[in-house]
Amino acid sequence: MTSHLRRAEIGATALLGLLATTPGAWAQTQPATQPTNQIPAGMVAYYTQAGTPSTLTCPTGWSQYQPGQGRVILGTSVPAEVGTTNNGTLPTQDGEAPPHAHPFSASWNLNTSKSKGGSGSNQPFASSGSQSQNNGSLTQGGGPGYGFIQFLVCESPTPSTGDNVPVGTVAYFTTQSCPANWQSPPSLNGVFPMPVAPNGPVSQAFNYTSPGWHITSSTANSFPTHTHNPTTNSAQMPVFTMQVQTMDRNGIDSGAKASTDSVQISVTAQANTTDVLPAVALLACQKTEGAGSGAGIPIGMGLFYSSPNTCPVNGWNPAVGAPGNLILGISGSNQLGSQQWSQGLPIGASVTPGTNPTHTHSVSVTANLGGNTSNHGSGDTHFAKGGNNTSSVGQTGDTAIAIPYVALLLCQVGSAAS
Numbered sequence: 368m369t370s371h372l373r374r375a376e377i378g379a380t381a382l383l384g385l386l387a388t389t390p391g392a393w394a395q396t397q398p399a400t401q402p403t404n405q406i407p408a409g410m411v412a413y414y415t416q417a418g419t420p421s422t423l424t425c426p427t428g429w430s431q432y433q434p435g436q437g438r439v440i441l442g443t444s445v446p447a448e449v450g451t452t453n454n455g456t457l458p459t460q461d462g463e464a465p466p467h468a469h470p471f472s473a474s475w476n477l478n479t480s481k482s483k484g485g486s487g488s489n490q491p492f493a494s495s496g497s498q499s500q501n502n503g504s505l506t507q508g509g510g511p512g513y514g515f516i517q518f519l520v521c522e523s524p525t526p527s528t529g530d531n532v533p534v535g536t537v538a539y540f541t542t543q544s545c546p547a548n549w550q551s552p553p554s555l556n557g558v559f560p561m562p563v564a565p566n567g568p569v570s571q572a573f574n575y576t577s578p579g580w581h582i583t584s585s586t587a588n589s590f591p592t593h594t595h596n597p598t599t600n601s602a603q604m605p606v607f608t609m610q611v612q613t614m615d616r617n618g619i620d621s622g623a624k625a626s627t628d629s630v631q632i633s634v635t636a637q638a639n640t641t642d643v644l645p646a647v648a649l650l651a652c653q654k655t656e657g658a659g660s661g662a663g664i665p666i667g668m669g670l671f672y673s674s675p676n677t678c679p680v681n682g683w684n685p686a687v688g689a690p691g692n693l694i695l696g697i698s699g700s701n702q703l704g705s706q707q708w709s710q711g712l713p714i715g716a717s718v719t720p721g722t723n724p725t726h727t728h729s730v731s732v733t734a735n736l737g738g739n740t741s742n743h744g745s746g747d748t749h750f751a752k753g754g755n756n757t758s759s760v761g762q763t764g765d766t767a768i769a770i771p772y773v774a775l776l777l778c779q780v781g782s783a784a785s
């Protein structure tokens with residue numbers, strides 16, 4: 368009995384000695400785990416995984432970045448601007464470009480006579496010659512002409528457990544300074560990020576004039592304004608017609624010969640009342656040194672990269688449908704219900720870097736023709752009827768907006784790096 372107890376004590380002592388002399392031996396027998404949240408805290412990134420608005424959520428630990436919903440991200444290097452939003456109008460629903468509108472004035476010219484006849488009771492004559500009026504309303508809202516793609520916009524967890532983001536990544540932060548091993552280069556200040564195809568003009572800025580665009584107010588325009596002027600180019604449809612009722616020299620406008628005539632309207636749209644893009648300013652940073660294998664970054668996240676040739680990690684690929692489009696955050700209400708989001712929702716036509724698309728606005732004009740009872744002419748000469756309001760719908764002339772953007776490769780994390 369004593370010998371059995373002695374052997375047990377010796378065995379226990381040997382096991383304790385083994386553990387004491389080999390630190391970590393027990394831990395080495397546990398299953399290995401992948402690092403988590405390997406992105407610096409405060410990074411805002413787009414989740415490009417396919418899904419539907421009712422089910423699409425940010426990766427575990429991440430949260431939707433509400434100021435980015437319905438807005439585009441504007442890079443800044445000014446700490447005081449971080450997190451600010453402008454007065455740009457949010458889309459009324461997902462799948463629509465951000466609208467903006469213009470006050471406008473309409474003008475027309477009534478000839479002193481018309482060749483239409485009529486018979487009936489006396490009516491006032493419309494005033495002849497050039498006329499104009501401020502319609503007292505806005506053009507119908509329209510986008511700036513650029514293409515967009517919508518992704519879910521997410522913010523990384525706090526605190527962070529590390530930084531495995533590859534060197535060369537460009538990212539946007541809610542913090543007042545860039546993380547360690549990151550810098551805020553001047554080329555990212557005051558410009559919007561636009562994805563381009565591999566081997567495209569990556570890192571090149573377009574439409575940039577120092578200091579770029581910056582958010583200076585949430586209630587007044589922060590970005591340059593533009594107008595829409597009339598032109599005679601019929602393809603641009605800036606001039607349209609209204610139908611006016613005509614009558615004879617005695618003011619007779621009824622009967623079988625009562626008629627209408629066409630009068631051209633020209634519309635000038637004044638400076639837009641809100642910014643052309645709803646935006647949120649975030650600190651633009653680029654990782655310039657340090658380790659970064661991509662391990663621990665959630666599958667489906669989209670990261671901007673400054674390499675012109677390829678995504679930085681094997682298994683990462685350029686985001687489908689993104690090149691040539693500004694990125695608009697999916698709204699928090701997810702109004703499109705069950706519509707499938709196949710790696711982003713495209714809106715409008717993508718652009719070729721270096722080109723600035725044009726856009727127009729629809730207008731509805733209600734013209735007050737005025738009038739008097741003077742006798743204008745004699746014989747069979749006839750005139751436009753006055754005193755009535757005549758409505759007509761048309762378009763403004765087209766205008767291009769030089770939105771400043773930097774071309775970057777948007778890479779989708781397609782597999783877990785190790």
